[in-house]
Amino acid sequence: MQLETLVRELKLKVSCAEGSIKRDVKGGYVGDLLSDVMANSKEGDIWITRQVHQNIVAVASLKDLAGIVLIQGSEPAHDTAAKADAEGIPILVTDLPAFEIVGQIYKLIKP
Amino acid sequence: MRESPKFEKSFDVEGGSFQNAGNVSGQIKNILKDLGVSTDIVRRVAIICYESEINIVSYAKKGTITLAVTDNAVKIETKDEGPGIPDIDLAMKEGYSTATAAVREMGFGAGMGLANMKKYSDHLIITSEVGVGTCVKMMVMNFPKLLHPDLPVVTL
Amino acid sequence: MTLKEVQDILEAEVLVGRDQLQKPVRTAFAADLMSDVLAFAKPDSLLLTGLTNPQVVRTADILDITAIILVRGKKPSEETVKLAEELKIPILSTRYILFETSGRLHAKGITGCIEKVGGEM
Numbered sequence: 001m002q003l004e005t006l007v008r009e010l011k012l013k014v015s016c017a018e019g020s021i022k023r024d025v026k027g028g029y030v031g032d033l034l035s036d037v038m039a040n041s042k043e044g045d046i047w048i049t050r051q052v053h054q055n056i057v058a059v060a061s062l063k064d065l066a067g068i069v070l071i072q073g074s075e076p077a078h079d080t081a082a083k084a085d086a087e088g089i090p091i092l093v094t095d096l097p098a099f100e101i102v103g104q105i106y107k108l109i110k111p
Numbered sequence: 112m113r114e115s116p117k118f119e120k121s122f123d124v125e126g127g128s129f130q131n132a133g134n135v136s137g138q139i140k141n142i143l144k145d146l147g148v149s150t151d152i153v154r155r156v157a158i159i160c161y162e163s164e165i166n167i168v169s170y171a172k173k174g175t176i177t178l179a180v181t182d183n184a185v186k187i188e189t190k191d192e193g194p195g196i197p198d199i200d201l202a203m204k205e206g207y208s209t210a211t212a213a214v215r216e217m218g219f220g221a222g223m224g225l226a227n228m229k230k231y232s233d234h235l236i237i238t239s240e241v242g243v244g245t246c247v248k249m250m251v252m253n254f255p256k257l258l259h260p261d262l263p264v265v266t267l
Numbered sequence: 268m269t270l271k272e273v274q275d276i277l278e279a280e281v282l283v284g285r286d287q288l289q290k291p292v293r294t295a296f297a298a299d300l301m302s303d304v305l306a307f308a309k310p311d312s313l314l315l316t317g318l319t320n321p322q323v324v325r326t327a328d329i330l331d332i333t334a335i336i337l338v339r340g341k342k343p344s345e346e347t348v349k350l351a352e353e354l355k356i357p358i359l360s361t362r363y364i365l366f367e368t369s370g371r372l373h374a375k376g377i378t379g380c381i382e383k384v385g386g387e388m
Binding site for chain 2: 300310318323326328331346354
């Protein structure tokens with residue numbers, strides 16, 4: 001499923017790299033510890049997290065993740081947003097907590 | 112108006128003792144329950160105590176947490192012998208953190224602690240001296256927040 | 268749903284609290300940041316996390332969390348188990364990742380313990 005479809009279906013706000021949302025989402029990963037996400041996420045995962053500092057962009061880029069969803073209305077920090085735009089890593093924002101948005105994403109990508 | 116507390120107790124917190132972090136907050140939670148304080152207030156005080164305790168353990172050599180309960184409010188005062196906070200406004204900003212890797216591995220140190228303390232208290236005052244330590248006074252009013260805006264404010 | 272049903276859905280191992288599997292569960296909160304849990308989680312919810320240190324149990328106790336679900340097959344340290352037994356907080360361990368754990372429980376009717384942020388106090 002395309003990231004664009006998730007954005008539309010779940011009314012996610014596209015905060016960064018809007019030009020890159022036509023990517024394929026193959027799975028999902030939830031985590032706030034960057035070392036865990038580095039170790040265990042897979043290429044094409046959509047990553048759901050509460051972290052907003054710029055290292056999230058580096059992790060998403062290194063692991064070829066499909067995009068990042070920030071939860072509970074968290075906005076990316078200023079340098080995070082700049083880096084995400086520069087590297088073409090989509091950052092999406094939802095007001096929902098992780099459990100709820102993951103439940104909805106799961107239903108769409110693993111029906 | 113300064114009321115005399117109907118319950119008051121101080122607890123020592125040892126810096127760097129990650130294994131015991133939360134012990135004092137657990138005790139305070141049980142004391143408040145025993146005193147018959149309402150569940151919502153107990154919960155809010157427990158949260159601000161716990162974040163305070165994590166801060167002392169994470170940054171200071173040692174510190175104390177003092178609980179005082181009056182008819183109108185629950186007060187928490189923390190004092191530590193730590194590095195002090197050079198810029199309190201910056202430290203209050205959510206996401207700002209000087210935490211070590213050890214603190215982050217515990218699931219803290221994401222720059223949310225002071226924000227949580229502010230969120231769950233009705234009053235919060237921080238005084239700090241670099242190289243000496245930090246004092247935080249917090250108060251949770253013993254009635255539902257915002258329901259009684261006209262009631263007198265009790266001094267910290 | 269009961270904690271026992273949660274155990275079955277997640278094919279989880281019960282590490283602490285075998286005597287509490289009849290407890291009811293309706294909501295959950297998923298996070299690795301304990302300050303995030305403290306900011307938003309509600310009493311009587313499940314806490315889903317990848318962290319295994321004693322602070323997870325402390326956080327659960329402070330918030331009156333029903334049970335802790337450790338994901339990715341994580342096993343808690345001895346201190347964590349001891350504290351959980353002392354504070355009577357069940358710990359279950361599932362091999363599913365946090366995404367899968369959340370997705371499976373949500374599909375079976377567990378909901379997020381807050382709908383969205385703002386005014387949740």
